[in-house]
Amino acid sequence: MFRTGSMRNIYSPNVVTARELAIDQVAAEVGRDPLELRLSTLRDARSVAVLEKVAEAGSWGREMPAGTAQGLGFHSEYKGRAACLIEIDCRPETVSRTVPTAAYAYTGPRVTRAIYAVDVGLTINPRGLEAQMLGGMMDGIANCLSFSLHLVDGAFAEDSWEHAYYTRQWNVPFETQVFILDSSSQPGGAGEFGVAASMAATANAYARATGSMPTSFPINHGMPLAESIVPPGTIPQSPTDGLGRR
Amino acid sequence: MPVQKLTVNGQRVEVDVEDDVRLLWVLRDLLDITGPKYGCGLSICQSCTSLVNGKAFNPCSVPVGQLRPSDEVVTIEGLADAVDGDGLHPVQEVWLEEDVAQCGFCQPGQIMAAVDLIQTLLADGRRDVTEAELDSLRNVCRCGTYPRVRTAIRRALAVMAETPVFVRGAGR
Ligand code: FES
Ligand code: FES
Numbered sequence: 001m002f003r004t005g006s007m008r009n010i011y012s013p014n015v016v017t018a019r020e021l022a023i024d025q026v027a028a029e030v031g032r033d034p035l036e037l038r039l040s041t042l043r044d045a046r047s048v049a050v051l052e053k054v055a056e057a058g059s060w061g062r063e064m065p066a067g068t069a070q071g072l073g074f075h076s077e078y079k080g081r082a083a084c085l086i087e088i089d090c091r092p093e094t095v096s097r098t099v100p101t102a103a104y105a106y107t108g109p110r111v112t113r114a115i116y117a118v119d120v121g122l123t124i125n126p127r128g129l130e131a132q133m134l135g136g137m138m139d140g141i142a143n144c145l146s147f148s149l150h151l152v153d154g155a156f157a158e159d160s161w162e163h164a165y166y167t168r169q170w171n172v173p174f175e176t177q178v179f180i181l182d183s184s185s186q187p188g189g190a191g192e193f194g195v196a197a198s199m200a201a202t203a204n205a206y207a208r209a210t211g212s213m214p215t216s217f218p219i220n221h222g223m224p225l226a227e228s229i230v231p232p233g234t235i236p237q238s239p240t241d242g243l244g245r246r
Numbered sequence: 247m248p249v250q251k252l253t254v255n256g257q258r259v260e261v262d263v264e265d266d267v268r269l270l271w272v273l274r275d276l277l278d279i280t281g282p283k284y285g286c287g288l289s290i291c292q293s294c295t296s297l298v299n300g301k302a303f304n305p306c307s308v309p310v311g312q313l314r315p316s317d318e319v320v321t322i323e324g325l326a327d328a329v330d331g332d333g334l335h336p337v338q339e340v341w342l343e344e345d346v347a348q349c350g351f352c353q354p355g356q357i358m359a360a361v362d363l364i365q366t367l368l369a370d371g372r373r374d375v376t377e378a379e380l381d382s383l384r385n386v387c388r389c390g391t392y393p394r395v396r397t398a399i400r401r402a403l404a405v406m407a408e409t410p411v412f413v414r415g416a417g418r
Contacts, residue, residue, distance in 0.1 A: 135348060243303050
């Protein structure tokens with residue numbers, strides 16, 4: 001038996017990612033631009049506004065080198081609207097990069113730029129709201145690319161944060177921007193509102209960069225794990241070499 | 247039980263505790279210095295990061311008997327007073343201006359790791375920090391404050407390049 005817990009934004013990231021990937025597929029099928037298709041089907045001005053904002057701020061459609069691409073995600077929840085534009089780098093030299101200080105066996109694609117626009121209704125603390133969106137983006141990127149547990153022979157292979165690959169500095173986009181749209185609507189929630197659209201946008205960016213739509217998440221899940229420092233089922237002693245570590 | 251003689255945040259202290267007890271528990275449980283956080287006890291999460299002789303280290307992974315009485319241990323509580331001048335350490339000032347902290351749990355470790363990185367760069371005559379150097383920071387932040395950590399380090403480096411500040415004991 002093992003204990004379970006709740007993930008930030010619960011089911012929305014998965015559901016929204018599936019939907020947004022499907023919309024990009026439809027756009028490709030009928031030969032339309034993913035932004036234009038979304039704008040022409042969204043029915044309210046607030047939804048259009050968040051998407052237009054990220055498209056404009058992120059120069060949607062700009063030329064990018066092969067192996068890199070942009071992706072869009074849209075989400076509506078908590079009486080609000082959110083959109084994200086992600087740029088990802090899936091080139092071999094990036095995907096195989098190593099981090100000298102980390103035990104990562106596999107680093108994988110890097111999100112290089114992340115732009116978010118959100119309308120949560122009346123905003124009381126814009127800096128706090130921006131912080132929640134930034135944190136949510138870190139979760140969305142991790143959900144899409146790196147953060148999972150592996151159940152192997154009845155036990156989880158991950159023994160610590162070193163091996164459960166939640167976003168660390170080496171996964172953080174070089175550029176992040178959050179736009180809070182003026183709104184006179186009723187205030188809604190914001191604590192989890194940064195996750196779903198950014199997971200979806202990362203998945204769409206990955207699909208466009210690699211030419212293949214991801215169908216299971218996170219994308220790195222099948223890749224080699226770092227060697228465990230803790231024998232399964234044991235509670236390890238603290239190391240003794242802390243003076244030399246940082 | 248052996249008496250351990252330590253210098254913590256500029257004060258000489260003596261504690262009765264076995265040599266192999268890790269410093270983090272001596273700080274937190276015996277000296278009531280709870281700024282360094284216990285996240286993993288395994289030198290992984292970096293939330294306990296503090297400074298010894300001006301260098302970042304993980305107190306969770308140092309048997310207290312390894313420290314000499316003259317080693318200057320600085321925790322987040324003592325950071326402001328470990329440098330010349332009144333008020334907070336410049337990194338703390340920038341941290342507040344950039345509103346970096348969310349829940350705050352990892353933040354003492356983030357700040358101490360940032361101080362160490364910036365001091366190392368300044369000692370090398372550097373005024374800039376590369377993306378790869380920022381990538382190499384291992385501190386886990388489950389709130390995802392990473393982008394503001396990067397911004398704050400860049401800004402604090404610019405401030406400290408103008409007026410260099412080194413924590414007491416650095417260079418030993
Ligand atoms: S508690 Fe020391 S590194 Fe995690
Ligand atoms: S601020 Fe909450 S864990 Fe970093």
